[in-house]
Amino acid sequence: MGAESLTVLGARAKKASIVLATLSTDVKNAALTSAADLLESRIDSVLEANAADLLTATEAGTGVGVVDRLRLTPARVRAMADGIREVAAQPDPVGEIVDGWVMPNGLEVRRVRVPLGVVAIVYENRPNVTSDAASLCLKSGNAALLRGSSGALQSNVAIAECLRHGYEKAGVPSDALVLIEDTRHEAARELMRLDQIVDCLIPRGGPSLIESIREEATVPYIIDGDGNCHVYVDRTADLDMARAIVVNAKTQRPSVCNAAESLLVHRSIASTFLPLLEAELAEVELRGDPETRSILGPDRVLDATEDDYRREFLDLILSVRVVGSIDDAIEHIRRFGSGHTEAIVTNDIEAARRFQHEVDAAAVVVNASTRFTDGHEFGFGAEIGISTQKLHARGPMGLRELTSAKYLVIGSGQVRPG
């Protein structure tokens, strides 16, 4: 596919999307199963391609974390195949009737879920995104136009070929998955402006990619943004519960967007709670305000800057602030939060209600870890990302978020009077 222009590649995906929109669930599931089987039966060729990517990365002196995310093993490829099968097992959102009614003049109106058309996804190193994204798109009747990073190109090509052949064997157009092999920045920019072809662009990458999409994109997009998630420990919190929640939210998997980055503690319990918590956060760097530093000691707690309260560390670092009231906590979150997941630990029913009512985020959690905001945990199966925007999709995006709706109206000759 390498030599073709983006417009040609996009047109192929568009053409396939017209066919995909009308496929039955059975046919789509057969294509997914066939793709999963083929991927599993070709593990060796996928690993070979991956070895080439790994070699290039190592020679370029790429960091250990990045190389690890790039690395495939037989188990990881099998997990990708199982992921495709899980998508096949999920209910098909297409055709679902969202609502419907009869108008006074007898017109029957139904609103039904339909595919978006062509979904473009720009992503970074992990090759498993290729199969995850492609299978979610296929199940929801969309063509996937995928653009991974140059570092994973060989792996992505090998995986895409398996899926495409798998689809073809099941009688589904192979262009249901079109991989863009041009990994230059200009190609990404061109993709963002492929009007009439791309129905939805989903960027999965860092702030610079998001920024460039906001500036450049003319196609519709959904932002999968940062998670600067807070836990607020209220005056009436059960302190053991609060400790377990903060430890889990911060340390269970610090590199993901639903990990907590910031802790707010009510002043009336701060001197009791913070030492209790600190004992279980030995490996976590703390950056706090003067009160936190005076309670835990200036050696244990670095001086937090404004920037520390704003940052998504994605690391074993936690910003901490003592607040005088739930109002101060809500105000702090309003100022610094990124609209992903915000949690309160409290035993006060009115505090819980106010926090859920007044905090503006995709998920507002009472007495549980922030780590649950995720497609699998919410029961959607695989997710294509977590939206931090308010239009179309907010929070974990599963198959349903990859659909639009259309109105189907049936009459018997009605015309509009007047």
Next chain:
Amino acid sequence: MGAESLTVLGARAKKASIVLATLSTDVKNAALTSAADLLESRIDSVLEANAADLLTATEAGTGVGVVDRLRLTPARVRAMADGIREVAAQPDPVGEIVDGWVMPNGLEVRRVRVPLGVVAIVYENRPNVTSDAASLCLKSGNAALLRGSSGALQSNVAIAECLRHGYEKAGVPSDALVLIEDTRHEAARELMRLDQIVDCLIPRGGPSLIESIREEATVPYIIDGDGNCHVYVDRTADLDMARAIVVNAKTQRPSVCNAAESLLVHRSIASTFLPLLEAELAEVELRGDPETRSILGPDRVLDATEDDYRREFLDLILSVRVVGSIDDAIEHIRRFGSGHTEAIVTNDIEAARRFQHEVDAAAVVVNASTRFTDGHEFGFGAEIGISTQKLHARGPMGLRELTSAKYLVIGSGQVRPG
């Protein structure tokens, strides 16, 4: 408000939006009723302001149609007030539970409707949009940041002042409606880039406004686009029904987006149907393909260009094409349609099914006029526009489309294992 910068105006709307998000339905309805009453009691001052706009327009030699849309009368102002009262009477979408479930670990998840925050609307001459848009925003808990045209500025200022005072009397922040009085193009551009303030931008204007938003906007937006609507008269259509539908769709109100612009006729009935139809379209200019011209005569039917099939005439002009099959009709619509409303007239159940399944538009209609795609007709009450895009809202946008959702999660100390 005139002298303040857009950032200051936006910040005022943002601040108001935080209060609006938590208002009860009763308070919002009281504010709307108060605003409607005040508008009605100040008809004279509104008409005076309108007279100033009309004078400017007439002196500038503005066309009769534009002046008519700009003109307010006592009846029109009363209709605006009644429109506000109708919005008050509609159900409040905020707080509605979209769905909810309990996760295996006992976490309770609810997804509830919440306001978007600040909704910005850019619109053209009609002053009634000021009260329509503002009242829909208020009812859905959003602050309205409105930017009308320079030609209607005095009218808009007068209307906005009535609404703002009405809100205030009911204890609702007057900044629930902020009118931008700077009508320069640069101000519109600045509004499109007011990140962190504008949660949703809705343009109500022509193609050049839409184009400029696609290019310039960094805030989220919903396109209220063109309607190049088709009626396809199938082989098995009841010809009397087809005639009534085409006449209604084309002539009942040709200047609106859900009027038909293009007619497709199956070849097997063309020579019967077209003369039957033509007799009722005396005042409509026809632009057709060679077959249409040969049936109705080249004097009656102009030669249609590609552009004629693409255009939204908004006038008593209809493009016509004879097609050989439903496939050709669907293909023509795929190529030239704008994704608004497409209709088929048929008695063939399979043709109806295929047309609804395969045509990609906000509304796909069987055996009825295209003119029904409209918030009032669909039973939503007033509409803020008709979306021709696929994300978030598609088709008529009412109060519900002015909301987002958030996940509310309630636990009892759950943390994520592993």
